Amino acid sequence: MSYLVLARKWRPQTFSDLTGQEHVSQTLQNAIDSGRIAHAFLFTGARGVGKTSSARILAKALTCEQGMSPEPCNVCPACTEITAGTAVDVLEIDGASNTGVDDIRELRENVKYLPSRLRYKIFIIDEVHMLSTNAFNALLKTLEEPPPHVKFIFATTEPHKVPITILSRCQRFDFRRIPLGKVVGRLRHIVDQEGIAISDASLTMVARKGDGSMRDSLSVLDQVLAFCGDQVRDEEVVSLLGVVDRRLLLDATAAVFGRDTRTVLDIVARVDEFGYNMRQFCGELIDHLRNLLILKAVGDGTDLLDLSEAELATLRQQAESVPLDDLQRHLTVLLRADGELGHTSFPRLVLEMALVKMATLAPAVPVDQLLERLNKIEEGSGGGVADARAQWRATPPAPAGSPTPARAPERTAATPPPRPAERQAAPSAPAPRREEAKPVSEPRRTGDSWADFVALVKGAKPRLGSMLEQGSPLVVSADRLEIGFPEGAFALASLRDSDSQAALKELARQFFLAEPVLVMRPLAPDAAEAPPNLLEKKRVEKEQQQTVLKQAATSHPAVADALDVFGGTLAEVEPLERKESR
Template identity: 45%
Template sequence: MSYLVLARKWRPQNFEQIVGQEHVTTTLRNAIRTKRTAHAYIFAGARGVGKTTTARILAKALNCAQGPTETPCNQCTSCLEITGSRSMDVLEIDGASNRGIDQIRDLRENVKYTPTQGKYKVYIIDEVHMLTKEAFNALLKTLEEPPAHVVFVFATTEVHKVPITILSRCQRFDFRRIQLNQIVSHLKKMLSGEEVKAEDECLYIVAKKAEGSMRDSISLMDQLIAFSGNSIKADDARQVLGLVDEEMYFKALELVRAHDKPGILSLIDQVAVGGYDLQEFILGWLAHLRKLLLIAAGSGRTAAGEMTPDEQEKFTQQAQGLDDRDILRMANILIDAEATMKRSSQARLILEMACLRLCNLDSTVRLEEVIKLLDQGGDDPEKEEPPAPALKPPQQAKLNVSPIKEEPAEYTAPPQPLSRDFESLWQSLITAVQERHMTAGTCLASARPVGVSDGNLILSFGPQANFHKKSLEDKAYQELIQEETFKLWGQKLKVVCQVEKGQASQTPQVKETPQRLSRQDEIDRRKSEVMESPQLKSFMDAVDGEVV
């Protein structure tokens, strides 16, 4: 007798044996028990998650000698014939090779014949999305009102390609990718029955490679048994599957953080000489960074479900010194390299260039910290030696709005410097005015607040914002703003408008949403003012930095 592969040998024969699809099996079992079985089902999901297997078990449950029953006996003639794919009442059709209208016409002619042995005639059409448009249309009437003895079960990996007219006539079940721990647990049970020993790390490697597909994991394990015999180690799995040891990714990241360019190039040479696929190396490194990103972002529980207990400790230790922004920058470089590698013949050069770029990265520093450092004269208070190059302290913090150079004749006292409290009140004023009058609020949002002096709210406009300036000088708008300033400041402030000379217009584009307009305008204004700082430009040039 020829060898039967493990994927077929260990194929589930009843609903209880199906792994990871409890939401499907429970519904089908209840429907059979309460005699509420539908005439058409569509099973959608990734490869190897149990769609066709569930369809066969459903056919056995309907045609079992003791049924319809939710627990087929697997001993009667009908069950044995369905298991051996010999049943005349259960027809499995490959949608990819029987996709034309002629095949569907033949099916329509055959459905009127009653079953030869069982109670139902079950049509299982795999990869149903491959049928042509004409074939789907020919199936519509039969699918809507089939004979009482016919049940259709469609399986597809691309349910979005199935016409909505077909979906609306079926009960749809979405099969999930099987979780890592469930695959590992099932592999242990299977290997125990096969009298094969395997390291836990090996099982996790196979489960990760399968990407949620139980059939893929069993097929890979069958391959490993052929390679290693009855004792399988993790190194055997990496060698057969062409996977890079996880320790290589830990080492690569440490070399990048240490800016060790010779070390990282030596590591790439080791990977290339070892015969590993360089694109697979990048994908594995990205998967490594993803786990670190989840931990750094506070989602360690999500990452823990994809790691062994030993790996959890290692990842946690490495993530302690990493900022999520740094991980994102490294991941972007690797993603660009992987995309470039697909359309280039110089895979190793692209990987080496990407690794050197990673080594040139410095830790991310918040812009606020840079401004604070510049305000202190370029000296880091935590260090004894000043950083090079030496920077002169700026005359004023760039996060505050610059005061006007010429004071209008309507007031004598200089405007009060803007504080964070004032900026908060300013945003509240814009929101309140916009809620009462959209045009007035939009004009107010386009202004740059200078300060408050002698009962006046001083606003500055760009040379091209003459419309907004004149609008706010209107008496009705003035009274509206005075009412709102009284609620916020406790006094009615008169709006005094002035035009900035020799500067480009700073009037922002009007957004549809009022609150989003004021917030984005404030962010853009602050960023532009900060980036115009000559001290900041000198600092960025000196450290070869970039704003992210």
């Protein structure tokens, strides 16, 4: 005799056998008791939750030779024929194979005739949403006013595809996904009857793989039994189904909460070693943290979580020591990583980065505590932060280094600087005036000829000016302009170009009112120390200014109180003028 799979062998034969659909079975039984039996039913829900089985049970209850009763006897010829699928008055039609209007016309012709031997003629159409629009339209009138000896039972997994005109003519029953605990209980009953030794943990893994479908769960159980035989071990189930071991999830979250990055990376290595899919592990971890979040948020979330009692006890113990805000932040990181895992070539790296980030997240401080600390700062610093800000704005810190040099008087385009020969003349001798139009405006003089010349070049030729900032001014005069660059520097080779030389000579003539000799000289690494270039000067000045600003900030009482209360460090300081101008 051929083997009969568990899903067919243990198919529900009475309403009491239906698992997780008590709301449907109770309603149908009450309707049979009271005689309020509709002429058309629509059973909707996910796959493997009992829609077709309920249709057969209802057909048996309506046609049982012992009389209509809430539970069929399953021993009379009518019940046994319906169970075997050989009853001539109970027609099971596959909607996916009979989609045309001609099939429905044939069904309408059969409706006219009385049942041959049963009480009713019952039409069970599975996957009714697959019928064409014309087929639905051909069925409307018959479905609305069928003969008294006809009952229609439709089943579908996609009720939104059924026309509203059909839905309005049927009593609709929505079948739910079966809770994990009830699936495990049904599986336990089956394996006990079959004489199979298997633990509740393995049955839970099987039921979770079924994802709320009893038929899928029984199919997975069949696969497990084919691999393991009558003695099933947990390790074999994990290996066969490829599911993530719950211990890995518990160890991973414990390492994250304990800020143990080494253990976190070891767990990712174990996931890779076991051959688990990284995205699947990330999804399981998201589901695990979601369970912790629900337990932390509502306390007793038994009705919200699809878990066994042993798993709930473990989760409650782990959730006690984790703040709710931290769980939300961890979930945010994992959800972002799950999106990246879908299109990355380095799934292990993405998962490692996400878990390390979770393990190193700074603890979240509640807002009420932050406000309380700010109030303490204001109370301890007198005028508060606003007064400190006003005081800082009134007396900004001065930059480090030598005092600011006095600026040279501004000169117009009509009064150029004197030539070298004219500088040797008596100061009382008036300098001859030259009227010469300049193609570019000169920068304001600061007393540093090299810096002013570079600013002029940068205004006219930004690329050349940026390169000059990298050079050390060896000789700067109206007769000779000698600039040093490190050997092999890109700026040295670029400034030696003929076009660059021509542009620099023209700008030097405009600035110095002379034609100095341009020399671009390479500097050997072991040569004497050259003057610092402008980039180095700016960096030194910025560092000195930042040092002074930090000293001024840390010495302020409001800032000192804030650092003391929050236990922080001063990372960066910006002048108020610069901050407010943004």
